[in-house]
Amino acid sequence: MASFRDIALYRLATITPKYLPFADVATDDVPLSRLLRLSLFQVTVGMALVLLVGTLNRVMIVELSVPATLVAGMLALPLLFAPFRTLIGFKSDTHRSALGWRRAPYIWKGTLYQFGGFAIMPFALLVLSGYGEAIDAPRWIGLSAAALSFLLVGAGVHMVQTVGLALATDLVAEKDHPKVVGLMYVMLLIGMVISALIYGALLTNYTPGRLIQVIQGSAVVTVVLNLTALWKQEARDRNRAREMETAQYEKFSVAWRELTKRPGAVRLLVLIGMGTFGFGMADVLLEPYGGQALGFSVAQTTMLTAILATGTLIGFGFASRALSTGRPPIPLAAIGAAIGIPGFAGIILSSTIVGAPLFVSGIFACGLGAGLFGHATLTATIQNSPAARIGLSLGAWGAVQATCAGLGVLLAGIVRDVIVGKSSTTGLNVQLPYNIVFGIEIAFLVVAIIVALPLLTNSSMRLKGQRDTAPQNNPVEVS
């Protein structure tokens, strides 16, 4: 018997570390293939966003005939979790692990929540809509199950994105951060576009069975992609583990106060909020606007989204190139916002004069501006963060960004459903409510530029070697 035990142990022992999920050495030079693999987590984030905001929004209202207000409420639930991103980021900064891991445990937990939410979501939605015998079930079961599933997916997405970005920042050298940010944004966009196409194709012929397949399929794909992304990325580090055991971490409130005391930190967050809100409302409204105000066909309005995405991609590319040559990010963000203003103005004017060409170029300008703005502000967040506070800084970025983008989408949806619905009965101008929203967006972008102005002249935003200093060692910030 003993010999069997020996053989089994010998076999176990000869399994090479190749099959274990940690990188044994933290190399200075991370190859692109590894970064590409890491960026897969952004694909799952994009997938979840599209499923929640785009696909399920329609399926719940049209096919499941859930009241629109209830749908809006459910979709707003993940937003409630967005502020907790700062806390998640902070906890990952100060995580204690015998393996020396800081980010991997949180990505794993986030993946579990994402998976769990998707796994129960289709059944929760079917019960909520009173499918089959569920019509006799008490109402609260469907409501609470659906709310739980949306909360789980939201929480998972927030965790995975915040900590995943922090891990990517940890992995690469400072000079390569702009490229990583660009890569992460591009993968998010690619994930959103591809999954929107796939969901659209799969759910054309809706059946309850198909809904279950699609959402649970997303759950499986999420786990597979996230584990692929995470595999062997974070080094197992005994030295760091020993440091973690004895390290004294300050409380969240102290760390937060230190972060916000840094010059320009709060201003940068406000800038991110204003700009994201300004650009964020456009996405939802462009297609109905093109259809109603300019008489585009459905296929043509889909092209509009493609044009917007192309503009955004070019914006990312340009920002990546400019920022990796060492240009400061804040002016670039201001330029992005400034490009958005004539873009939206063109969209507004296109309903009265010139028409389609102006509209299309306006959309392209908006996409370009949004790409530049998003890339530059995230890069600024990373560059201005001390190395030991990357998670917290990215958490703050994510909290502001996700909240403002979500509010923008919600507000745009309300405008689309309520005001547009009213104006068609009262015989008002069709484009008026849209133009009011686009006007609001211009106003927010102007505010963003004004907020950015003091940061433009403040060259201390980008001090060399600033990231290397731990925050507890330099309570007085040089400005």
Added chain:
Amino acid sequence: MSDDQDKVWPTGLTLKEAEEVHSYLIDGTRVFGAIALIAHMLVAISTPWLG
């Protein structure tokens, strides 16, 4: 390998490290189980299979 008292033999992890890896597995199993339970209850509500 075997002269370090802390190390668990075949993997080369220390006891603490092995316990931490195990804790992730346990966490995963718990969440997984809870999710499966909820999903089964929801399915049973909409299409009862136990009569």
